Amino acid sequence: MTAVGVSDVQITTSRLGTALVALEVNCQRNRQVAAIRQALRLIFPIILLGSLADFIDQAWLQRTGYFYQTLHVATWVLQLKVLRQYLRLISAGTLGLAAILMAFAVSFYLVAPVTRQATNRLMAGMTAVISLKFFNVSRPSVLGLRAIKWASANLGLQGILMGILIGLLVGNSYRWFLVRHETTGLTGPFLLMSGWLLGTTALGLLWVTTQTVSLNAAFVSAIQWPFRLPHFILGLLGYSGLTSLYAWLGVLEPITPSGQTVATAQNLEAVLNHAGWQLPHPVTLHTVVDVYANFGGTGMLLGLVLAILLVHGHTQHHAVAWLSLVPTLGNFGAPLMVGLPVMLSPILGIPFLLAPLACISVSWLCLRLAWVPAVAYPLLTGTPGPLLAFLGTGGSWTALVLGLVNLALSTAIYYPFVKWHVQAQAQTAGEVADDDPRN
Template sequence: MAEQVSRLGQWVIAGELRWRKLRQVRVVLTALRVIFPLVLIGTLADLVNRSWLTPTGYYYQTLHVTTWLLRRTRLQQGILLIQTGALGLAVLGVAFAVSYLLVAGVTRRTSDRLMGGGLAVLALEFLNVTPATLRAGRPLEWAAMNLGLPGLALGIVVGLLVGNLYRWGVRRWHHPSDALIRPLTLGTLGVLLTAFVSLLWLMRGPVDTTFGPAAWLRSTLTGASDWPALLGVSVLNGGVAWLGSLSPLPSTPQQAAMAAQNLATVLDTGSWHLPHPLTGQTILQAYANMGGPGMTLGLLLAIFCVTHNATQRHVGWLSVLPVLGNFNAPLLVGLPVVLSPVFLLPFLLAPAVCLSLSSLCLALHWVPASAYAFAVGTPGPLISYLGTGGAWSALGLAVVNLGLSTAIYYPFVKWAAMADRQLSEEATNDAMG
């Protein structure tokens, strides 16, 4: 390995191997592979709904969907059902799988494993009770606030907490029993403990436990109109996505107001000297978010450049359509990028480099700032071109950024493939020995 890669590569691969061999991490990565089909189906449904069936969608506008698609509303209802069901089940599934696999490490009894997974799902459901109905003593209402891509990190955390607690109980159960007494006892205690903790949490007021990180991210984006602030937003948004909260870059009223002022300037005066040339729309969305947070369109291209890992390429092909529309959840879950140390640096570095280069080009007036709002699902490289009214310089800068991000990702994709191969070889040797 020392002859094949640089010293940095050796260090990155060694760190990735140590990380993946940790029991908790190994369980989470296995659970992510389990829910990948659900994330893929739900994301594709989300892409179809928002870009084909919604008036703000790119293909809805460019292909004039209303002129040829019959019963669009009924079709949209079915697509929304698939999207909500698949992504909601993905969050419940990751909580179940993480807890189940943790318990499976200390017992062969299926009843214990299922009880551990079921308690994790129950805990996640308790967090989605509407507090108003709980306080008023009315029949409980359920709010699916955390059942979707933003709640994926919550599902992982709940699975880890419940699974480790049940695992602790199993390891300290010293009384002889049949196959039902232990899971019934631990399950009953788990339900009571979960209900008590959830009641204490819900009575404090929060409905959406993803609101805290989202509010924090929104506060950093508020009024961001210079390079350091936008760089901080990019890094923070990438860090949140790497941890598993796969939500799109949020918008704020202040950002919307600045975008409106920019557009008004272009429409009223015809001038591209905008009052707010550096905003989330003009820089982050146009030049540093192609493929979704982390410039993952560059990651997708890097995967196709590395030919010796069939798994990476398979996930890449399955993720092509969503990533082209800037929906990158299948790629982040399928590789996975989520919680993978080898991908953390390029995931943060690629958009930061693209943002910095684009800010410099705007400051030197080499490219105009994007003023026109882009439709949902617009292919990443076209966002800046369409946002500037067809400026070829903006399209050229987008292509340069895409090439830079691909080059940044390329060595890390190779190192991830090497780590995969080494883990497979070790597993084979252990099975044979």
């Protein structure tokens, strides 16, 4: 059914396809977007390594991990604790610094086309990093005139958007200045950099004296507010849509409050203490969104991987898909978001929003009509997407079938958009991937 639907869509909406390809090409040619995309490509290997470390730590070495439980890892892995310490350090050094790396790279790539000097480019990047840090500093240490402590929370995947914004701000102002005054020697870069830093230090101090938390923490709590509304206002679709939108903009870690809700706890209690599978709350965010619309991470990215492998053409898509495969199978979506990038791409943004919404609608209907039982058991990190519902319901085959239907549905939704994305990519190939310093 899905295959026929897809080919129909392609024939009837080729005009839509052309329009979208044009939009994507224009967007990619935009100077700001181009710099961000180059920066994302730069940090992709780092994000990939960090995601792999996170995946192994959480899915293989923790009690709530899928492979830990099913393969009885505790019985055969030696030095589990040392291994976890090692992997967590890798994760902190890669994913944990993502915002800083992005601030540097975005600023660097914005300045790169207008100056031939590596020092100016590097200085623009470093200034962005320092500016970001001025807004992420421990308040008591500054106000109490003690040794300065930098705040390192919220500089990871959640902070990528903030890193991009600071990078754009610094990079553009550097660029504006460099276009007018080509600086050479030592005085020029010194004056430019110190002008910037004196300014941002003053702003940072102003921030610290008036605000109690770091800029990144304030940003995260600001975008969290809609999630604190009562459930019925946003509903399942609203939650999913907002989460996808944030992820598409560069908040790559879920910011919704985690932890067991009362409804989830009551569901588990009902299943464990009473015979049969009667749940007091069959439809919750957990039983629908977490279980049926999160394969491969936010946005059903597992469907995107499958769609890419079905489309032929552009090899870079395939390379990214294969490289990101392991974390994506464990529902860690960050490498794919950064690698393609799905982030800030208009064409891929549409299915990224729509695929989870479609899966949620289908699953909601099935739950409402009681065709599938709702999940009650705790979910294990790293469980392959379609298996989440099967294990969550204690082995319901209909739930497994629904999971597979959702996977097929999301692949079908991604498929035409991936085709268009490949077309757009082919048109812009060679235009922006320009980091040869001789230019």
